[in-house]
Amino acid sequence: MPRFFKLYNNALRKLAGCFKDIRLPLPILGLGCGVLGLALPKTTLKLGEYASQLLRALEYRGFDSTGAAFQGEDENIVLLKDVGAPSTLVKTLGIEKQSGKLFCGQVRWATFGNVDKINAQPHEVKCKRHIYGAHNGNITNTRELKIWLSKEGHTVLSDNDGEMLVHSVEHFFDIEMDKAGNPEDAELRKACMRRAIISTAERIVGSYAAVVVDPKTQTMWAIKAGSSLYFGVGELDGEPFKLASSDLTAVLRYTKMLVNLRDGEFVEYTSADYKVYAQKKLRFKRVNAPDETYVAGDLIDTKPVLSKLRAEDVELQPEFEYFMEQEIFAQVESTGKLVKLFQGGSNSGKRMLELIQQENLDELLNSKLKEILDCHDFDQRNMVFDALLASSEFTNFFETAQANYRAIFEVAVQEDFEKKYFFSNDKNTLIDLIGPEYDIRRLILAKAFDAVSESHSVQEFELSVQGFLDRVKNTIINSRNAYSIACGTSYNATKVGALFFNEIAKVEIIPILPGDFRGGYSQCIKDNDLIIGVSQSGETKDLIDIFNDIEASNVKTSQVVLVNNLNSTLGLEKGDLAIQILCGPEIAVPATKSFMNQITLIYYLAIRTARMKLEEGLDCETEEQRRKQLASLKAREQTLQQIPFLIKETLENTSDIVDSIAAQIYMEPSMHILATKISGVAMEGALKIRETVLNHAEGREASEFKHGPNTIIGKNTVYGFKHLRSFMRALSGVVENLYIKAEEQNISRRETRAINNALVDYIFTGNMPFNLSPEADKLFRATVEGHNFFDSLYRNYPLIYVTGPDPRDVNLTISQINTHKIRGANTYVIAEEDERLLKNASDNPREGGRYGWGYVMLPKTGDSLLTCFSATVALQMLALKMSLRKMKKLDKLNIQDHGVHPDVPKNVSKSITVD
Known part of the structure; x- marks a missing residue:
């Protein structure tokens, strides 16, 4: 057997040599350091x-x-x-x-x-x-x-x-x-x-x-x-x-x-x-x-x-092992904060504000809140807080609250009261003033301040939204163009946003990358065009450059930015107004909750734009049309409050099947995510996989896959670990059989080595040897005759389908599934419950043949636009679970510097900024 292992190792070295010049392109999303x-x-x-x-x-x-x-x-x-x-x-x-x-x-x-x-x-x-x-x-x-x-x-x-x-x-x-x-x-x-x-x-x-x-x-x-x-x-x-x-x-x-x-x-x-x-x-x-x-x-x-942040906001919580995981689950809270803003504030904040106004304390609390926020150190802030706490005005208010708002006192004893019932942008400063010991008076005063601060945020947000609507109206009236410009994850959000504006408001917004805007539209912008810049950090250099170019052109455009950090270059300096996405700090390099809050905010802006058009008479020719559209719009407005719960239910109910699919595909070198109509979701899901798993993944509109990209299905030269393992197992069998035959035919060690070298050359070049003895040549030809050494390299190609429940989209997805699986694709579906989808995904096109499939059943909404939220969560979790499995696998194999990590994947970085 030693001779067998020598031959086997020679084959391995030869195989390694064939791959040594391969260079794998990796995404570079931003400048690090x-x-x-x-x-x-x-x-x-x-x-x-x-x-x-x-x-x-x-x-x-x-x-x-x-x-x-x-x-x-x-x-x-x-x-x-x-x-x-x-x-x-x-x-x-x-x-x-x-x-x-x-x-x-x-x-x-x-x-x-x-x-x-x-x-x-x-x-x-x-x-x-x-x-x-x-x-x-x-x-x-x-x-x-x-x-x-x-x-x-x-x-x-x-x-x-x-x-x-x-x-x-x-x-x-x-x-x-x-x-x-x-x-x-x-x-x-x-x-x-x-x-x-x-x-x-x-x-x-x-x-x-x-x-x-x-x-x-x-x-x-x-x-x-x-x-x-x-x-x-x-x-x-x-x-x-x-x-x-x-x-x-x-x-x-x-x-x-x-x-x-x-x-x-x-x-x-x-x-x-x-x-x-x-x-x-x-x-x-x-x-x-x-x-x-x-x-x-x-x-x-x-x-x-x-600053409105605390150190805890940028630290990993005990129940999570990775920031990406923590931030995926935090989307329930981050979108919930936005939705409360859409609704004019939290219920507890609005009720507390009623009591404050009833006691004529709004002016006093406003002035004291400003005084607290202007203080440079904690002791000064605490002095202002304590002075008001000891005042007769607060004592009277506290007694009124006890009598008229018992509910707040009943929940104030809960351990996580501050997390559940403080909603303002200044909440962290106010929570610090409560102190480490339980004191109901301090809690109620802090909550009163929080309600006042929250009302300021509601007013500021409404002003910014109204400013946005004014600019959209101006662009519509003047029949001009609206562009949403962004990079990376934010660009994918603008793709989803274009869908929302088209479906809800019947307004065209062109999503485009900064480089493509510069190449395709920069010389075409006119007065009254609307430019919407979207960025998590507010420091995206490519986007800042576009705003600088537009400013230098002296064209009178309207400019709006959607950012997480208002105190950023984009938030402060570029644009007529800035609207905050309010996702909080995002530590993991792969963006998750910033994307979710971006599409939640854009969803709301699309709804408000639709209402503005109705109220301004920009959309309906008859009163009957107006009534129908108003009823449809009211139903759409009701869906806003469902978004956080939809995210929560998706996380709770899809974890096991997502992990099962991750186990099947995490070592695959390439895959496509195909979406019907909601291609922005597919693109974002693919980006998450590319970032965290370091596999090639591409998201696109499903019907476009058949126009060329489908050539990757079936035999191809995209190989991963599983392909190579299968090849090496098959090759080891051939080499072992060659060793046994050579022993039986008394062929010398030197001749056996020559056969081995000839075999490896033949596998990768197809050239027959001319330096073997007749006996060795006969054994060589018997070994290679009729044998396809590369059959073991080929595997089914993974395709992930994402669709909403609309019958047209489902039918298109079913057609795509059957078109591709008969050519050698495995099928994984992310969709709401649909018997036909399930049947077509699960049927093996070759009875008894190898075929992989899976079905992530999303919560039932009957609404393709809401699928954007639930499908995004499923894809985020899929990327996370794939990343963790691959990272552990490569660590176990002792592969150094492989760069697979859900929080800090190699070659990519980001700027973590938040107001």
């Missing part, structure tokens, strides 16, 4: 601990390399960096044990420069002046900068665009210092650095967020130039600190007080103070007020504001 800059007033032994926590918090943004620079009381820098994720390197590099007062850190998702230590960040430079820094972003003229810097006398060590940025700042800093006569005065030196940062911006092409540090003045600068950047102020161990971070989550772990940085601004800071400056000429739109305008170098008055 994360940059950090922390300033403390004095050296502390805990700085390494803080740095490690911050770096680990940003691991989802990049894990190709990790780096940290520490500075104490003098100008010496301790720079620690290497290839690998922060979860590992904070220990192995000794980051956890460092002391100091300044920390500059970076986690890298590689773009420019190989994944190696020399390209890791931060970078310390001393060619002309001593500074250090790091960046997050994409500097596209990196090559040109390297050539220029080298000619200017800089020693450039890497190909990393971050090093080019730091050297560029150093270069211009040196020029400014020379011009100023090399001042020793700290303020003059800072002014030189500010001018250097401005000059660097003029030299660099691309987008970035960066932190640079002058060791001499121990001052840090955080620059927002096209990439997201957040800045927090607060106290740590009783001492003031300042913290810059590419994403909000890291800042929220240390403070709730945020300084809003807009694109084109930079902040100069120490632990004691900060100042915000313009990096270039800036213009910011303001509603019903003159635009803000600045020139480069202008000081910008910016005050800290209280």
Whole structure:
């Protein structure tokens, strides 16, 4: 048998050689990396601990390399960096044990420069002046900068665009210092650095967020130039600190007080103070007020504001193992919050508001709420709260509530009262004021404040919706076009949204990617066109560029953005108005609840648009038509409140069958998701599988599959683990039989090896050998004669069908199922209960042959538009379960760096931002 294993191993090596040149394209959804800059007033032994926590918090943004620079009381820098994720390197590099007062850190998702230590960040430079820094972003003229810097006398060590940025700042800093006569005065030196940062911006092409540090003045600068950047102020161990971070989550772990940085601004800071400056000429739109305008170098008055999030909002809850799982289940709550907003607020909030107005306390509570939200620290907020708690006004209100709203007192004793009955955007601030001990008076006062705050949100939301309707009306009246522009998951949401507007409001909205808009429509836009930008983060660079292009064209369009973060570049600067999707923070890279809230909001906007058209007489020719449409619209409005329950029921009732299907297909290398009419859902489901499972998956309209893509069914050259395992089993049988025959015919070991080599060559080239002895040649020909070595590689191709209950859609799906399964496809259906669908999916086209099928039965609604919500949940869970199974399988096989993970899959990243 040893000879058999040698032959077998030779065959394996030959097979491996045939696949060595295959390159698998992987999706790249956004630029990753994360940059950090922390300033403390004095050296502390805990700085390494803080740095490690911050770096680990940003691991989802990049894990190709990790780096940290520490500075104490003098100008010496301790720079620690290497290839690998922060979860590992904070220990192995000794980051956890460092002391100091300044920390500059970076986690890298590689773009420019190989994944190696020399390209890791931060970078310390001393060619002309001593500074250090790091960046997050994409500097596209990196090559040109390297050539220029080298000619200017800089020693450039890497190909990393971050090093080019730091050297560029150093270069211009040196020029400014020379011009100023090399001042020793700290303020003059800072002014030189500010001018250097401005000059660097003029030299660099691309987008970035960066932190640079002058060791001499121990001052840090955080620059927002096209990439997201957040800045927090607060106290740590009783001492003031300042913290810059590419994403909000890291800042929220240390403070709730945020300084809003807009694109084109930079902040100069120490632990004691900060100042915000313009990096270039800036213009910011303001509603019903003159635009803000600045020139480069202008000081910008910016005050800290209280974040509406708590640290718990960005942490994994005990009942979940992964953020993606947690966020899928959180869709019940996130859509429920939106629906309450649609309905004018929560029932408890509206009832509480009635009591407040009855007691004439609305003016007092409004003023005290503003006072609380304007306070910079918790103690100040608590003082305002306690003072009102002790007042006679609140005592009277509390007694009135006891008498007239007993229901709130009965539920207030429940452990999760705050989670179930606080709904405002300020709820986290108010919950903090309740304190750790149960105190019914504090609970009722906090709830009263929550009701007031919720009423503000309702009013603001209604104003924004009305603004949207005004713009839609203007576009309809002027017979112009409406475009919804977005990337990735948000684009898929706009595809679903176009369906909603067509079916509900009979309004055409063209969903399109930014690049396709630039190529196909940018020269065609006219006055009164409506531009709708959709983005989770509000920092999507491709989308921002389109808004900039439209603004530069001077065409008078209406512009609306749907974002999760109102304090983002899109939310603040691009568009006439912004509407918040209110999904809360989303930590996992694959978007789930942001998509669900986007389509929920768009569904509502379509309903409101339909009602506006009816009320304005834009849609009906006769009164009879109007009555019918009004009745249909009222029924549609009733479905809004069903959405959270539909999501919940889907999660509860489809888990087992979804897991069963996941077990069948998680190792398949490719699959298609085919939808009738609801193709946006199929596209989003496929994106989730591509992201989390790293399998090829494509979503498309079902009938389009037969126009070319169906050629993948049957024999193809798309192979995965199961295909290779089947092939190797078959090949091992052939080799074993060859070994036995060679032994029986007394063929020598040398000749047997020659037969083996000839066999492997023949399998992959079809060339017959001419170097064998007659005996060996005879055995070779007997082995290969009539044998198809590749039959074992072929498997049925998985097709997932998604359809609503409309009979036309069901019939089309049945036709597709039968067309494709007879050609070698397995069938998996996601739909509401339908006997014909079930029968056609389950029937094996070849009795006794291999055939896989499954049926995810969605909750019954009888409504194809509601299927968009339930089918989305099923596909999200399918992607999650496939990802977990594949991740465990590859881990068990000890395959390093495979990148399969539901929260942080390789090669993709996102910006987690929320107001």
